[in-house]
Amino acid sequence: MRKNEAKFTTVFFSEAGTKNKNNDYFGYIQLDNYAIWAVADGFDEEEGADVAARLAVESAIEYFMLHPGFNIEIINEIMSYANLKVREKQTETERYSLMHTSLLIVISNYNALLYGNIGNTRFYHLRNGYVISQSSDDTVAQLLVGEEALNTGDLKYHRQRNDLLQAIGDYGKIKPNILKTPVILQEKDTFCLTTIGFWENIDEKEMEVELSRYDEGKKWLVSLEKKVIATLRDNVENYTFAAVGIEAVAEPLPMEKNNRKFFMKISLVAIASILIILTLTLWQVKKRKDIMNKVTVYEQQAEEELIKKNFENSVKxxxxxxGEYEKLKPKSRGVIGFFLNADARRKEMDRKIEETKNKIKDTEKLKKGFSDIREGNEFFNNGNYEEASKKYQEAKYSLEQNTYKRDEVNTEEVLSEINSRIEATSKLKEAKNLEITGDTAFTSGNYNLAKENYKMASDIYLANGRADYVSSMEEKIREINEKEKQSYNGALLAENKGDVLSHSDVDMSREAYYQARETYQILGDTVKSQEIDTKIQELNSRQMAKLQTANNMVQEGLNQITSNNPSEALSLLTKARTMYQELKDSNNVNNVDKFINQTQEFIKYESEKEKEFIQQSEQSKLEIQLKEEEIEQERIKREKISRDIESATNFEIQGDQMYVLKRYLESISKYEEAKKIFETLKNEGNFNNQLKLEYLERKIKRSEVFLYEEEGDKESKNKNWKEAEKKYEQAKENIKLSDINIEDEQRIDKKLKKIQKKTNKKWWQFWK
Incomplete structure (x- = not known):
């Protein structure tokens, strides 16, 4: 035991001074290895000051006995424990609620000492008769000394020497003044514990003087007490003085560490760590739960938006x-990540994210499908059934391939509706084409065909719910009826014009009849068409009869010339010339003019050479014979010309009939036969009507135009796009050389452009 190695002697006195009650308290205990000394000074102005002083000292010694040791932490713990006990007493007893006390604690391991104080109790260390160190106070006066505003010697006289900054019994954390470095003791050292009643009346010099006078501790104490009593102060505070003399010290030991406190700190740190981990775990669980709740809400909202067809909002x-799943992906890696199973959790979140991305892709497909349906409906309502059908087909493909939320978006019902729309668009396209064909027929004047197409289109529109288009068809049919009336009236006017001109201008009359007949044929009036044909035939017959009469007169005139009757011949030829002029046959007029000139020359020749005729009778007879032969040949020639012209005219009339019947190939053949005859006559110098040839050429080109168009239609129907394009191009080239009207030209041009688009398409475009 270290106590046996050392010898520490403790002596003390504690008196009330001039006060009625002593509020100071001193106590100590020397254990086997450690010792403690404690002195307290209760505040005189507060009730329970003596209780506070005694409780503080007893609590300090009690704690030290339970936890003996030699370190700074022990002093700090003792101070805190004493403060706790005093505060408990304040709480228990209301009248002690204001009690406070100063406290000085000194501990030793019998080789060194440590001390700590709070308030205005004071510690002195004397060696070789001198004070070598002393403690500082927790007073306002001590602060002034620290700030060098007050001398140390004047501290005991300062009026604020009792104004404490902290004391035992304060609420809140106290900060005692603890010596940080142990004081190594030597033999004959003395350390003292005092209260204010002592140190304000005895200064350090007096302590040193009195100690030098007395070797024995008790005598020194008696001397010091007398000094206190002999003070000139009228008011002497409670005073306590304890002196510990060291006659021997134990072997030195290192200052102990407070392992209990260390372990307590470790325990507190561990508990705090566990609490933090638990808190973080609970926070993570709560965070995960909150995030999963958000995920559930977002998924429900996405499904609701999907059902409402708000695909954009559903994707958002x-x-x-x-984003919420990304928050749940742990960021820990390495060892921490291994223990937290971070990789597996990241993979789980990645899997969920991928599933959600797939949902987004499926939603985008649904968005595309329903967008195609909306666009298809717009095209459908605007009458663009081709584009509407394409959009419906695309939507159908998208929805048939989709497996996501089929029931929620009523996929089967939508597909059924799309199929019905596709079927309707097919029929409505047919109706649209019929309407377009009707428009074309109407433009070209084929009213019967137009009405048939409009009626069929109207029935299809009505059957497929487009009643708004039916009224349009009915309006067009009414317009056709009006046009038919107008056309019929026009045909009657043309027929009347032909009747009027039939005796004065055969060609104009024939053209009027042709116009009337064409209108009747378009209107489907076969009776009137046959009547016009009869009139044309009668007109042609009269014209041919007149032509034949003129030819006969020419022949007779030539006969009269050969009969040496030039005057009669001149009369007949003049009449024939007049008839040719009426027939507007300039070629025959020119020929007859030649004959007339020859006849006139012949008459002149006869009158001038009458005398010579007798002399040259033989020669004249020969010449006359030659002339007669020439005239005979001319007569034969004229008969042939007349027959050829009649034949060519008949071919032309037949060609016109074939054209009206749309037998274009036969029409071309007839026109070419007529043209060939006229060209032969022209080459022989017997026909000089170039306009007639040009007129026939235009008719040929006109028939070729419609023939090529007809052949192009056949090739197009057989999907021979290249051949169809060639036919339409040939038709377009011949238009320039014919008298085709603008409507026919526009129709053929439209067909050519359409077939060129198909010709230029690639195979996959046809597939699409």
Missing amino acids: ELELVI
Whole structure:
């Protein structure tokens, strides 16, 4: 035991001074290895000051006995324990609620000492008769000394020497003044514990003087007490003085560490760590739960938006789901990540994110499908059935391939509706084409065909719910009826014009009849068409009869010339010339003019050479014979010309009939036969009507135009696009050389452009 190695002697006195009650308290205990000394000074102005002083000292010694040791932490713990006990007493007893006390604690391991104080109790260390160190106070006066505003010697006289900054019994954390470095003791050292009643009346010099006078501790104490009593102060505070003399010290030991406190700190740190981990775990669980709740809400909202067909909002909600899953992906890696199973959790979140992305893709497909349906409906309502059908087909493909939320978006019902729309668009396209064909027929004047197409289109529109188009068809049919009336009246006027001109201008009359007949044929009036044909035939017959009469007169005139009757011949030829002029046959007029000139020359020749005729009778007879032969040949020639002209005219009339019947190939053949005859006559110098040839050429080109168009239609129907394009191009080239009207030209040009588009398409475009 270290106590036996050392010898520490403790002596003390404690008196009330001039006060009625002593509020100081001193106590100590020397254990086997450690010792403690404690002195307390209760505040005189507060009730329970003596209780506070005694409780503080007893609590300090009690704690030290339970936890003996030699370190700074022990002093700090003792101070805190004493403060706790005093505060408990304040709480228990109301009248002690204001009690406080100063406290000085000194501990030793019998080789060194440590001390700590709070308030205005004081510690002195004397060696070789001198004070070598002393403690500082927790007073306002001590602060002034620290700030060098007050001398140390004047501290005991300062009026604020009792104004404490802290004391035992304060609420809140106290900060005692603890010596940080142990004081190594030597033999004959003395350390003292005092209260204010002592140190304000005895200064350090007096302590040193009195100690030098007395070797024995008790005598020194008696001397010091007398000094206190002999003070000139009228008011002497409670005073306590304890002196510990060291006659021997134990072997030195290192200052102990407070392992209990260390372990307590470790325990507190461990508990705090566990609490932090638990808190973080609970926070993570709560965070995960909150995030999963958000995910559930976002997914529900995405499904609700999907059902409402708000695909954009649905995608946004699913993107928010991905954002929440990203928050759940742990960022820990390495050892921490291994223990937290971070990789597996990341993979799980990645899997959920991928599933959500797939949902977004499926939603985008649904968005595309329903967008195609909306666009298809717009095209459908605007009458663009071709584009509407394409959009419906694309939507159908998208929805048939989709497996996501089929029931929620009523996929089967939508597909059924799309199929009905596709079927309707097919029929409505047919109706649209019929309407377009009707428009074309109407433009070209084929009213019967137009009405038939309009009626069929109207029936299809009505059957497929487009009643708004039916009224349009009915309006067009009414317009056709009006046009038919107008056309019929026009045909009657043309027929009347032909009747009027039939005796004065055969060609104009024939053209009028042709116009009337064409209108009757378009209107489907076969009776009137046959009547016009009869009139044309009668007109042609009269013209041919007149032509034949003129030819006969020419022949007779030539005969009269050969009969040496030039005057009669001149009369006949003049009449024939007049008839040719009426027939507007300039070629025959020119020929007859030649004959007339020859006849006139012949008459002149006869009158001038009458005398010579007798002399040259033989020669004249020969010449006359030659002339007669020439005239005979001319007569034969004229008969042939007349027959050829009649034949060519008949071919032309037949060609016109074939054209009206749309037998274009036969029409071309007839026109070419007529043209060939006229060209032969022209080459022989017997026909000089170039306009007639040009007129026939235009008719040939006109028939070729419609023939090529007809052949192009056949090739197009057989999907021989190249051949069809060639035919339409040939038709277009011949238009320039014919008298085709603008409507026919526009129709053929439209067909050519359409077939050129198909010709230029690639195979996959046809497939699409």
